[in-house]
Amino acid sequence: MSSDFDFGGAVPPWGRSAAEYEAFFALSNVSPSARILDCGGGPSSFTAEWSSNERYVVAADPIYRFSTRDFLADFNRTAAQMLAGMRKARERFKWDYYGSPEGVVQRRRDVLTAFMADFQAATRSGRYVSACLPELPFRSESFDLVLCSHLLFLYSAEFDSAMHLCSLREMLRVGREVRVFPLLDMDGKPSAHLGSTIQLLRMSTHVELVPLSFEFRSGDSNMLRLTH
Numbered sequence: 001m002s003s004d005f006d007f008g009g010a011v012p013p014w015g016r017s018a019a020e021y022e023a024f025f026a027l028s029n030v031s032p033s034a035r036i037l038d039c040g041g042g043p044s045s046f047t048a049e050w051s052s053n054e055r056y057v058v059a060a061d062p063i064y065r066f067s068t069r070d071f072l073a074d075f076n077r078t079a080a081q082m083l084a085g086m087r088k089a090r091e092r093f094k095w096d097y098y099g100s101p102e103g104v105v106q107r108r109r110d111v112l113t114a115f116m117a118d119f120q121a122a123t124r125s126g127r128y129v130s131a132c133l134p135e136l137p138f139r140s141e142s143f144d145l146v147l148c149s150h151l152l153f154l155y156s157a158e159f160d161s162a163m164h165l166c167s168l169r170e171m172l173r174v175g176r177e178v179r180v181f182p183l184l185d186m187d188g189k190p191s192a193h194l195g196s197t198i199q200l201l202r203m204s205t206h207v208e209l210v211p212l213s214f215e216f217r218s219g220d221s222n223m224l225r226l227t228h
């Protein structure tokens with residue numbers, strides 16, 4: 001069966017806002033002094049928005065080696081595909097938060113604008129680090145909390161189980177706690193890698209599935225929380 005969201009094996013940049021991250025990762029009780037890493041942050045505006053509120057946030061993503069011109073071209077291509085996919089698979093989503101497929105795209109465009117302004121700003125000072133899982137260029141325990149949104153488990157066809165396990169272990173090396181969302185794959189099915197990954201992580205890590213009040217794709221309302 002062909003997927004409604006087929007990006008030809010690539011992981012497209014498609015960015016979410018701080019309000020969305022706060023819902024995906026239940027961030028309301030995170031300490032104001034927490035050092036946070038957004039792993040695979042891409043064109044999300046989370047880092048820009050939280051940094052502007054005096055929070056310590058660093059984002060890591062391979063696309064940070066590019067210029068903002070590349071981000072815009074990628075966005076327009078991705079937006080057309082996402083829009084077509086969401087229209088086709090409309091019944092698999094709950095629309096109370098975003099309203100419509102067009103509403104999602106508009107929000108992503110606003111997020112991209114906020115991200116690009118911060119990415120270009122002279123004051124960004126090391127907030128955006130070009131890095132590619134499963135290796136991160138940070139010392140052990142550099143962060144209190146590592147977030148990973150819309151990368152692992154979602155792109156289950158693009159990354160194998162070994163990549164998932166190595167990436168999560170690397171995030172646990174650089175951070176004291178790791179939170180991952182979503183846990184369903186691109187077709188809205190439970191990721192084929194989740195069960196085996198959790199089983200192996202449980203040998204050395206405290207693993208929790210945390211229910212969320214946020215749900216956009218039907219059934220996609222749990223976050224994975226890992227602590228040492």
Ligand SMILES: C[S@@+](CC[C@H](N)C(=O)[O-])C[C@H]1O[C@@H](n2cnc3c(N)ncnc32)[C@H](O)[C@@H]1O
Pocket residue numbers: 011012013014015016017039040041042043044060061062063131132133134148149150151
């Ligand atoms: C769908 S976007 C999600 C962006 C952001 N986390 C969000 O939810 O708004 C996925 C991001 O993962 C990045 N990515 C792909 N492969 C990666 C890897 N091996 N390590 C780190 N990031 C990666 C992509 O460049 C892209 O920016």
